[in-house]
Amino acid sequence: MSGSDRRNGHVDPSARVGERAVSSAVSYSFIIIITLTLTAGLVVGTDALVEDQRQQVVTDQLDVVGQQMVATIETTDRLSATANSPDSLAITRDFPQQLAGSAYQIRVVNDPSATDSTVYVETVDGDISIAVRVRLRSASGIRETEVAGGETRVRYDPVSDELVIEDA
Amino acid sequence: MVTGGRRVCVGRRGQLLLAGAFVLAVGIIGLTFVLNTSVQTDSLAESETGVARGSGALSMRGAVRADLGDFLDTVNQQYGEDTGSDPWENYRDAYRDGLPPLARGVRDHHAGGGRLVNVSAPATLGTAFDDGYRVTQDSTDSFAEPGTSPPVDDWRVVSASTVRNVTFTFDRELSPSNPAFRVVFDETGPGGTTWALEVYEQPTASGNWELQLYVGGSPVDSCTGPPRSERARLDVAAAQFGNEYCSALDRLEPAGPYNVGFRNGDNVRGQFWLIVDRQGPDGTPPSPTPPVLSPQIGGGSTASEPVLYGLQVTYSYHSSTVDYEAPLVIAPGEV
Numbered sequence: 001m002s003g004s005d006r007r008n009g010h011v012d013p014s015a016r017v018g019e020r021a022v023s024s025a026v027s028y029s030f031i032i033i034i035t036l037t038l039t040a041g042l043v044v045g046t047d048a049l050v051e052d053q054r055q056q057v058v059t060d061q062l063d064v065v066g067q068q069m070v071a072t073i074e075t076t077d078r079l080s081a082t083a084n085s086p087d088s089l090a091i092t093r094d095f096p097q098q099l100a101g102s103a104y105q106i107r108v109v110n111d112p113s114a115t116d117s118t119v120y121v122e123t124v125d126g127d128i129s130i131a132v133r134v135r136l137r138s139a140s141g142i143r144e145t146e147v148a149g150g151e152t153r154v155r156y157d158p159v160s161d162e163l164v165i166e167d168a
Numbered sequence: 169m170v171t172g173g174r175r176v177c178v179g180r181r182g183q184l185l186l187a188g189a190f191v192l193a194v195g196i197i198g199l200t201f202v203l204n205t206s207v208q209t210d211s212l213a214e215s216e217t218g219v220a221r222g223s224g225a226l227s228m229r230g231a232v233r234a235d236l237g238d239f240l241d242t243v244n245q246q247y248g249e250d251t252g253s254d255p256w257e258n259y260r261d262a263y264r265d266g267l268p269p270l271a272r273g274v275r276d277h278h279a280g281g282g283r284l285v286n287v288s289a290p291a292t293l294g295t296a297f298d299d300g301y302r303v304t305q306d307s308t309d310s311f312a313e314p315g316t317s318p319p320v321d322d323w324r325v326v327s328a329s330t331v332r333n334v335t336f337t338f339d340r341e342l343s344p345s346n347p348a349f350r351v352v353f354d355e356t357g358p359g360g361t362t363w364a365l366e367v368y369e370q371p372t373a374s375g376n377w378e379l380q381l382y383v384g385g386s387p388v389d390s391c392t393g394p395p396r397s398e399r400a401r402l403d404v405a406a407a408q409f410g411n412e413y414c415s416a417l418d419r420l421e422p423a424g425p426y427n428v429g430f431r432n433g434d435n436v437r438g439q440f441w442l443i444v445d446r447q448g449p450d451g452t453p454p455s456p457t458p459p460v461l462s463p464q465i466g467g468g469s470t471a472s473e474p475v476l477y478g479l480q481v482t483y484s485y486h487s488s489t490v491d492y493e494a495p496l497v498i499a500p501g502e503v
Binding site: 031032035036038039042043046047049050053054061064065068071072075076078079082083084085086087088089090091092093094096 | 183184187190191194195198201212213221222223225226229482489490491492493494495496497
C-alpha cells in the first residue's frame, strides 16, 4: 500500500486483518495475565479471610470449652458440699479432641494470693488462649494440672479435699 | 483459516473457564470451612446441658433431702409413744420400715431417664440415726426458767449442741422499758462467737415488733415484724418474722456446738419449739446431756420429749457423665 493510497483513504483489507491478528494475541496474553493475577489475589485474600475466620472460630470454641469446664468444676464443688465427704464423685465431659483443626489443652493455675483458680484453655502452639476464673465454695482447691483436650474428668479427692482434672 | 481461529478462541475461553472454576472452587471450599466451623461452635455450645454438667445430681439431692425431711417430720409426729428404756426405738423402726419404699420411688422415677438414683441406709445402722429432744412450751407463758420462784429469766436451755426448727410465737412484751428478751447462741468452740436475737415491741401505741441480730455484741441486722397488737411468729429455719422474710434470721449462722440460752425471759410471754441434737460432735452425748431441761423435770410450761434429730442416708446418682455417692445428713431447719 502506497502513501498516496493512505492519503486518499484507500486501505488494503489484507493489511487490516494482519494488524487485528497481532492485537488479539496481545489481548489474550493480557487477559491471561490479569486473570492469573486476579486469581492469585483472590486465593491469597480468601486464604487470609479463612485463616482469620478459623482463628475466630477456635477462639470461640476455646471460650465455650472453658465455660463448660468451669461450670463442671463448680457443679463438682457443690456436689462435694456434704456433711461427710462423698465416697465417690466424678463428672466426665466429652469435649472435642480438636477445635477447628487445632489441638488444645486445659491448664489450671492457682492464684497464690487468693482462693481463686484460673482455668486456661489454649491451643497447643500457644497462639490462642482464653482464661476463666473460678472460686470454690466447698473443696479446698483445684490441683494444678495440664490435660489435653478431649474426654476430661473432674474428680473430687477426699484425701486432699481437692478437685482433680484428668484425662478420662 | 476462520475455523482454525475459532478453535484458538474456544481454547482460550476454556482456560478462562478453568481459572474461573478454580476461583469458584476455592471460594466454595473456604465458605464451607467457615460455615462448618461456625456450626460446630453452635453445636458445642448447645451440647451444654445441665444433665451433662451434673446439675441433675444436685437437684435430685435437694429433692431427696426435702422428701427425707418430710419423712423425718412424719416419723417424729407419729411415733412418739414409746417411753421405755430406749425411747428412740420406735423412731428407728419407723425409719427402717419407711426408707425402702421411699428409695424405690426415687429409683423408679429416674430409671426412665437413663439415670440410677438410689437412697439407702448406711451400712452401720448406728450411724443412720441422730437422736434428739424436742423442747417445747406449748402454752402461752413467760420464757423464764421453768419451776423457779422468783423466776430466773437468764438461763441455758441447751448445752453444747445444735438445734433445728427453732420457732417462737410472741404474745406480748410485759414491760417495754425493761431489757428486751434475747435468744443467745454461744459457740463453745475455741474463739467462739456469741450470736443473739433480741425481740421487743416498739414503745409506741402504734408500734411494731422488732428483731435485732447481734454478733459478738454488735448489732448487725434488724427486721420489723407485725404490729405489737398482734402475735409475732418467729421461724428461724424459714427466716420469717411475722410471716415476712427477715434477712437478720438468714444471717444467723452459729457454728456448732453452741449453748442456747434465754436472757430476760421473764419480760415476754409466748410459746416456743425447738429440736436439740442429743449427740455431741464426736457422736456421743456430751455432759450434761442436752437439753438442760430433762424430760422428768419439765417444770412450768416447758417440756421435752425424745425425737429423731436427724437421719443419715447414702445417696447415689449414676448417669453417663456423673458418678456420685455421698452420705447425706438430714436435719431440716438446722441453725
